[in-house]
Amino acid sequence: MRQKLGYLIHFDKKSERSQSLQIKKFAMISTMLNQLSENSQCCYKPEVFIPVDEELQPSKTGFRVTHYMPNKPDKFGIKF
Known part of the structure; x- marks a missing residue:
């Protein structure tokens, strides 16, 4: 969807x-x-320290923002 x-x-x-x-x-x-x-x-009013984590949503499309990350289980996707 x-x-x-x-x-x-x-x-x-x-x-x-x-x-x-x-x-x-x-x-x-x-x-x-x-x-x-x-x-x-x-x-949202941030505090002094903000933890940041990246997430790779798997994607096999030819989208312009698709990233390759060799250390992830799904190597191609959109990084957030």
Whole structure:
């Protein structure tokens, strides 16, 4: 379901898509990501120390942000 939604959803202006895709990898959903970022910053006030962990969601697509991590069980995916 999540993969299907990711394929179908676009939030950018179609007339500006080709230029913005050359500059930003997430240009199609940049408006939504910016709004999510602003809302998150209003709700979350970080402490002095913040633990950070990376997660690799397996993916076999040719998506522009797919990473290769040889030390993970699923070597190709999207890193969060």
